[in-house]
Amino acid sequence: MLTALAIRDVVLIEALDLEFASGLGALTGETGAGKSILLDSLGLALGARADSGLVRQGASQSVVTASFDLPADHAVASLLAENGLDAEPGEPLVVRRIVKADGGSRAFVNDQPASAALLRELGSYLVEIHGQHDDRGLLNPRGHRALLDAFGRISTDAAASAHRAWREAETRLESAREDLENAARDREWLDHAVAELSAFAAEPGEEAELAAERAAMQKGARLSDDLEAVSGHLEGSEGGLAQLRQAARRLDRIAAEHPALAEALAALDRAVIEAAEAEDRLGEASRALAFDPARLEAVETRLFDLRALARKHRVDPDQLAALTEELAQRLALIDAGGEGIAALEAEARAARAAYEEEAATLSAARQMAAVRLDAAVKAELAPLKLDAARFRTIVEPLAEPQWSGTGRDRVEFEISTNPGAPFAPLVKIASGGELSRFILALKVALAEEGGAATMIFDEIDRGVGGAVASAIGERLARLSARAQILVVTHSPQVAARADRHWLIAKSHDGLVTRTGVHALDAVERREEIARMLSGAEVTDEARAQARRLLEAA
Template identity: 50%
Template sequence: MLTALSIRDVVLIDRLDLAFDQGLTVFTGETGAGKSILLDALGLALGARADAGLIRAEAKQSVVAASFAVPAAHPAQTLLTEQGIEPGEEILLRRIVARDGKSRALINDQPVGAGLLRRVADLLIEIQGQHAQIGLADPGVQLAMLDEYGVEPGLRESVVSAHTAWRVAEAALGVAETALAEARRDEDFLRHAVDELSGLAPRADEEDALAASRQRLQGAERRAEAIDSALAELAPRERRSAGPATILRGAARVLARIAETEADGTVALALEALERAEEALAEAETLLSRASAEAEADPRGLEAIEERLFSLRAMARKHAVAVSELPELLDQFAARLATLDAGTADLARCAATAKMARAAYIAAAGALMVARNRAAERLAKAVARELPPLKLDRARFVVERADLPETQWGARGADQVRFLIATNPGDQPGAIDKVASGGELSRLLLALNVVLAGESPVGTLIFDEVDSGIGGATAAAVGERLARIAAGTQVLVVTHSPQVAARAGTHFQVAKLAGRSRAQTLVGRLDVAARREEIARMLAGETITDAARDAALSLMAES
């Protein structure tokens, strides 16, 4: 409920702070005192369009704040949590409007957009009147009201569950259809690619292993070539080429002829050196021959590795993937082929599931339609009973339920609801927000609120001149119904009717004080004595008589 309203520098209001109680609160005052200014100011806090014309002449900006006591489970608290705003025991809506027309909106002192401010406000308070935004004119609100009034919650929950299951089944069917269509479109390519890749049989990390083997074999081949080349130098295969051993033996034979005749022994030493060199050469040849025999050169193996690497890399380039991704690619292509092979059966299963889910939704929505038909009849009769005392005895209220096309079926059902009214006999019922008379509309909304009292999450209702153009017994009926609504919902009323004012638990008087330089609107809470005097003024006019005071006291006592 609305607990407090703070207004700064709005038109004729300089500074105003009001505290509100539960139950019925009325605002009274002479015409032109400024009651509409209060609603305009409150509208700013609720997200109405910013208007620099509302700023008091001497001020740079207007500031309006409205505070609401809201339970933790209230939809407004849920919305704030979803928007990242920390909820609390109260929700504070604040609006600041500058002279240039720019405005700022805040919720719990956190800056927000005007759109979010309006969304939160719509869950907290509703203003109903001849020129106010009428929430009950929204077909979605009307449907929710009808359901809350007379439809078992389990029926609505069944429709929500059935709709969710149907949409999930439809989504699965769509996925199956898309997958099968894609697989069929690419079938020839997939079969060729799977055959080609299966024949190649790529393995994980195969490229790295082949590269390492190639490097090892290339090294072995170079080693074998070097050893064979060295052996060829030591022992030429061509007889015409004299190897080192042959040359050494020839030199030794020549020296041997003169070694015995040499006096100083130098030649003999040289001959010994040649013999050692020949032995070393023979040892080198033996070692190299052994190394050549042990060499791992495998030209055919190296060629096979090169061919394998070429094939793998060519396949990877063909499919624009890395060699290491070829095994996964084969699995993907094979899976798509498997989808194609099993797709028809899977599609049939999904289609059957979707068909069953649709049938279940239709059954649940049908049961909800039946319940709504019954609730619509009861609601229309209940509202009709409230109309005659409100001087709408010739009006006809209709709750129209209509089936929706399948494209509009949803979690709320397969039908829609509209509240219609015909104000004169013979007239065709029309949408309640299209009726000609603002007073009739206000009283119709009052009748609806009486019947639907307690069904809306909105904790505060404001009626702006709901008693316009009526008096006597009709005004008394309006007051009695406002009091009934106020038993469970906070109700604020701007009224000129003493019968309505007498029903109030809290009474504020709005007055205009004309100063030397400018006028000012003041709002004061009235005690019992002041209430009697104000109601007497409303009954008698400018000159308040004792008879008027007695009548006022009588009205207050009856209430």
């Protein structure tokens, strides 16, 4: 709700600080005192068009600051987050607008720069101003369906789920049709590609295996002459190993003759062992590096063909197996004809039927709720001097492209203000006072479902008095139990119902005219209501009547 409004240098207001509370607040004053300036100032803070004409003469700029207390789960919190603005939980929301005399303007939310468009969007959640030129809130047909659903306690969850399932089924069907059309255009290419890939039968990791085998055989080819020469030096009866063994046998016969001979024999024995191990290792290396020229040619051919095929299809060689499967599936889809499409079509039809069933249930519930809402509004019209008027809630089907998760209904509130006159949208009403009373009747009937936390009614009592004014006051007081209500009024019956009362008045110091707002105490309030009853000269009878009105409230 609105908790404070600070105005600086707006038209006739030099400096004004107002504090507000919950309940019903009345703003009164003589015609021309400046009530419209107050509303214009609040509208400015809520994103209305900046007009340099609002800047007080002689001032360089106008500044309006409005503070709001909101629950932590209020929709404004997510809106601020979406726009990258900080908001501390439990702290007031402060919006400020500055308009310069040269026409420039700036906007702030919690002291962070913001756009006027964001202020307007915030304002739609924070305050409803109902008056002759208001086109928000209940006057906007886009919100009527949600209001009717709230009134009828109608949930759209099932329809939303069914609509989502239907759209997903349609998306799958369209995707499959597109895939089938694309695949059909490529049938000849697919036949050739699948045959070629299947015949080649590439496997993941094959390239690395072939490359490693090829490298090993190439190395063997390069080292084969050296390995053969080294083996020739070691092997055979004339090889180095045989010579070492013969020397060791002869030395063994004479080793006992001298210690040095024994040591020489031991060294020869070790050399024989090492030479034998070297011979074994040479054999192992020869076997590992052995190659078959035919095998080398086959490996190279396979490797080069594998890489060429991968380049042809613009994939990594390890992806050829997966590509084969993918293209085969596309070919199978064509070969299967319309079987897959037929199944998806059946699924989409079933999903559509389920949605239509949920939408029909919603429509029936809305028709029933519309009848109850029309009766509830009708009961409010006569006490508000709108007994000649008729109200109806239109619930009619939308074209299929407009169907959504909220159903397939267009909902709009319409009225006829005179007998025989055609029904028309609320916004077409010419009389501001009449419009405000209609809004009040709707608000009471709807039990304030979906409204802003603060509502302002501008001269809702215009052109009425007596019992009608009393009825207006009683309904405003009833609404104020659910939302903060501020009313600009000329009616003592309405003002007497208020929990708080402010007087708007002009003052002159001989040079400058100023508009001020004063919060009235009990005595001042009775005097103001008496003035509203009697006019310029306040009589004792008017004071007595004012007292009776206040006591009755």
